[in-house]
Amino acid sequence: MITRRPRFFPELSTACRDHTAAEVLSRAVYGLPEWNRSEIKSASLVSNPGCYPTSAILPLAPLIVQGLIKPQGIVVNSLSGVSGAGRSSISQLSFVEVNESVKAYKVGIHQHIPEIRETLKALSFKDVSVTFVPHLLPITRGIYTSIYAPIEGEINEKSVINAFENHYGNEPFVRFSSTTVPEIKNVNYTNYIDIGFQLYPENNHLIVLSAIDNLVKGAAGQAVQNMNIMFGFNETEGLS
Numbered sequence: 001m002i003t004r005r006p007r008f009f010p011e012l013s014t015a016c017r018d019h020t021a022a023e024v025l026s027r028a029v030y031g032l033p034e035w036n037r038s039e040i041k042s043a044s045l046v047s048n049p050g051c052y053p054t055s056a057i058l059p060l061a062p063l064i065v066q067g068l069i070k071p072q073g074i075v076v077n078s079l080s081g082v083s084g085a086g087r088s089s090i091s092q093l094s095f096v097e098v099n100e101s102v103k104a105y106k107v108g109i110h111q112h113i114p115e116i117r118e119t120l121k122a123l124s125f126k127d128v129s130v131t132f133v134p135h136l137l138p139i140t141r142g143i144y145t146s147i148y149a150p151i152e153g154e155i156n157e158k159s160v161i162n163a164f165e166n167h168y169g170n171e172p173f174v175r176f177s178s179t180t181v182p183e184i185k186n187v188n189y190t191n192y193i194d195i196g197f198q199l200y201p202e203n204n205h206l207i208v209l210s211a212i213d214n215l216v217k218g219a220a221g222q223a224v225q226n227m228n229i230m231f232g233f234n235e236t237e238g239l240s
Contacts, residue, residue: 024045027043027044027045028043028045028046028047029043029045029046029047030046030047030049030119030122031046031047031048031049031222031223031226032049032054032057032058032119033222033225033226033229033235034058034167034168034171034173034174035061035123037229040226040229040230041229041230043230046226046230048219048222048223048226049115049119049222050112050115050218051080051143051212051214051215051217051218051219052078052080052110052112052116052132052134052143052145052218053112053115053116053119054193054212054217054218054222055078055143055144055145055193055210055211055212055218056076056078056116056130056132056145056147056210057116057119057120057123058168058174058193058195058210059145059147059193059195059197059208059209059210060074060120060147060149060208061119061120061123061124061167062163062164062166062167062168063149063160063163063206063208064120064123064124064126064128065123065124065163065167066163066166067152067153068151068152068155068159068160068163068206069149069150069151069152069206070149070150070151070152071120071121071124071126071127071128071129072127072128072129072150073129073149073150074128074129074130074131074147074148074149074150075130075131075133075147075148075149076116076130076131076132076133076145076146076147076148077132077133077135077145077146077147077148078132078133078134078135078143078144078145078146079102079134079135079136079137079143079144079145080134080135080136080137080142080143080214081137081139081140081141081142081143081184081214082098082136082137082138082139082140083140083141083214083215098136098137098138099138100138101138102135102136102137102138103135103136104133104134104135104136105134105135105136106134107133108131108133110132110134112132112134113130113132116130116132117129117130139184141188141213141214141215142184142185142187142188142211142212142213142214143184143211143212143213143214143218144182144184144209144210144211145209145210145211146207146208146209147207147208147209147210148205148206148207149205149206149207149208150204150205150206151199151201151204151205151206155199155206156199157178157199160178160197160199160206161176161178164176164195172235172236172240173191173192173193173217173225173236173239174192174193174195175192175193175194175195176194176195176196176197177194177195177196178196178197180194180196181196181209182194182195182196182209182210182211183211184211184213186211187211187212187213187217188213188216189213189216190213190216190217190221191213191216191217191221191222191224191225191239191240192212192217193210193211193212193217194210194211194212195208195209195210196208196209196210197209216239221239224237224238224239225239
């Protein structure tokens with residue numbers, strides 16, 4: 001039997017807890033505007049997505065829904081600025097510990113793994129398996145996510161662009177391109193997610209890249225976007 005222990009950053013491990021408001025779970029709506037806008041509009045309770053899940057679900061969902069990639073065997077590597085851990089004062093998050101280094105943490109046990117998997121499953125009606133590894137970057141803010149997804153059948157650059165265009169062509173905060181590589185500096189202090197991709201036919205994989213500001217599209221900005229939808233304001237109000 002193989003047992004897993006939280007060997008990396010045990011101080012950041014999330015202990016299991018009983019839900020303190022389980023009676024309201026049935027009416028909570030997952031607040032990913034690009035996919036649940038109509039539900040958010042009529043909701044009284046919205047669950048704001050996590051920053052890592054936002055950076056992974058938005059690039060993956062159109063590809064899985066349209067059958068361009070296999071829902072099994074997806075690998076997601078994400079790198080986050082230190083602000084993603086909150087305002088904790090533990091020594092592992094101090095400047096001298098994180099500066100000039102990169103480190104994986106919560107490998108295989110991160111609390112966002114079920115959120116990524118179950119949301120993609122709900123959107124695509126397919127069983128999804130995701131291997132997710134988060135890393136800590138010596139920067140203040142931003143998330144950079146690299147995704148490696150096995151291709152389903154014959155696809156090309158145009159079919160990938162069409163998938164993103166079909167789902168995000170009119171979305172105010174999603175930018176995608178086959179020629180531009182996303183960079184954290186281009187999304188920080190904004191509510192945008194930038195998505196890029198590269199076909200890797202030699203290994204029958206599609207490589208997808210995304211960048212967001214973990215404190216805006218990954219947190220407060222997306223919450224404001226959800227609030228705007230719920231109360232009938234312009235969706236970009238306060239964000240564009």
